[in-house]
Amino acid sequence: MITVEHLTKRYGEVTAVDNLSFQIDEGHVYGFLGPNGAGKSTTMNIMTGCLSATSGHVRIDGHDIFEEPNEAKRLIGYLPEQPPLYMNETPEEYLRFVGEAKGLKGAELAAQIAEVMEQTKITDVRRRCISALSKGYRQRVGIAQALLGNPKVVILDEPTVGLDPIQIIEIRDLIRQLGQSHTVILSSHILSEVQTMCEKILIIARGKLIAFDTPENLERELLSPSEITLTADAGAEEVRAILSSVPHITELSVTQEAGAYPVAKIKTDLGDIYQLSRSLFFAFAHADKALLEMTLKKANLEDIFLELTEEKAVEDSTAESEVTGA
């Protein structure tokens, strides 16, 4: 559906997007994830023809966005970070303009406007001035605009930013619905959001693609060594002795603050964390010591995200120092 090849965008000395390549297939919800300033918006702007690239190609269903912009743009609906709305118009007038610009006419135009207004639930406010609408409604008008012309791909740049929790839930539901009939690409710097909505995640940091997989795979592949924290009714030395008999512990630290029970932090290389917790339970039971608390630290995307972006930063800085060293 969308092929991005060796995309690079430089602003003077700054490289916003650095040799980015990926492919997006039809009919899924994709999430662009990355810290602020990672190059998500720049990439989306280039994919939608709003910005030129320094080098590289973007093809939408075989149409190059730079060489056949009109054919390519017809396949895309785009909601930029700040919804591009004419404040002194009503949603109906605004959608009529966008629909006409997308080449819709007459009865088809009216039918599509009615349909997207229904889909985004803005029919009730269609005759109110956009400047009088709340941020959530404005966002919906922006999404409605992107849906006109029935594009195959809908690209939404940070669609939930600045909304209140109820509006966020509503917009997320709407995006999930859209995912059933369109290919949806959205960007966010909030992990949980991407995790709940997207089938595939692209993590971008410093203009580079550093991971592209399903949320489940990302968790499984990248966070196998997991952690258990436990507290026991015993002395620190006793805890250490008991734990020394348990296999598959790769890292261990026992700390005890004055007047408190000792706390042990354990890392393992076991794929199945419950296997470790089972042997820990029995080890303490055999030693006749009470296990007061045991917390399994399960991997989440937040960790992957931090790990990946940090790793990348470290790599970059070492690469740089090597260059300067040489």
Place this chain on the structure above:
Amino acid sequence: MSAVFKHELRSYFHSLTTYVFGAFLLAFVGLGAMLYNIQAAVSNFEYVLSFGSLIFVVIVPILTMRVIAEEKKQKTDQLLYSLPISTWQVILGKYCALLIVYLIPMAIISIYPLIFAQFGDVYLLTAYGSILAFFIMGAALLAIGMFISSLTDNQGLAAGIGIAVVLFNYYSISLSEYVSTTAAGTVIALLVLILALYAIIRYLTKNENLAYGVSLVLLAGIMVLYFVDSSALEGLLPQIMTTLSLFERFNAFVNGVFDMTAIVYYLTVIAFFLFLSVQSLEKRRYN
């Protein structure tokens, strides 16, 4: 193009500036008609237009200041970029809407000579020739105003620069009498112009080499001319100012000459500034 055109036109009739534009134009031309045709009892309507052309200094910037600056301010230019329409279609759609807004008061004004003809001898041919030229001159000023609006996202700034540019153009004939006519004076003035051209090219293309290249070629040309035949440069500056003045060319029509070169000049100015507006919008894509 028709989508942008209809959209612009609709927004014009929703906003007050359109009516202010029309009202000012009608009021000023009406005032002129009262002073010349009624009180002074002159039967030439073209004098009224010559008098009325001063109002362009105010109304052109009022009408054009928001055309593109407002899109940038509201970030709706991003919508225009992402829609399947070309930048030329956007600019032409906007420009045609401006022309329609301008055409409406002009249609009313073109009834005046007919009314006066009921009460005396009006030479209708020069009157309507001048009205046509007045319209095309205004259209050229609108194209310039639109380009100025495309340079900034601040409407006030666009209006300010617009007023300065039209005012300078209006008075450049009178000013040309005071500027230096010596060859050295011309060279200095041209250097300043080249510097301005350099800044504009650099701003629009972000291509330093191109800006340097064009400026250096022009500079070399002037230097060669200065050392080879400096007498050619004498009096060139006032001549350039008069030649470039849109208002000066209009005087030919007022004097009863339908000057085709002036019409071609106006059309060239329109095409040139529409082209620059397109480049200015495209530039944001290539920054």
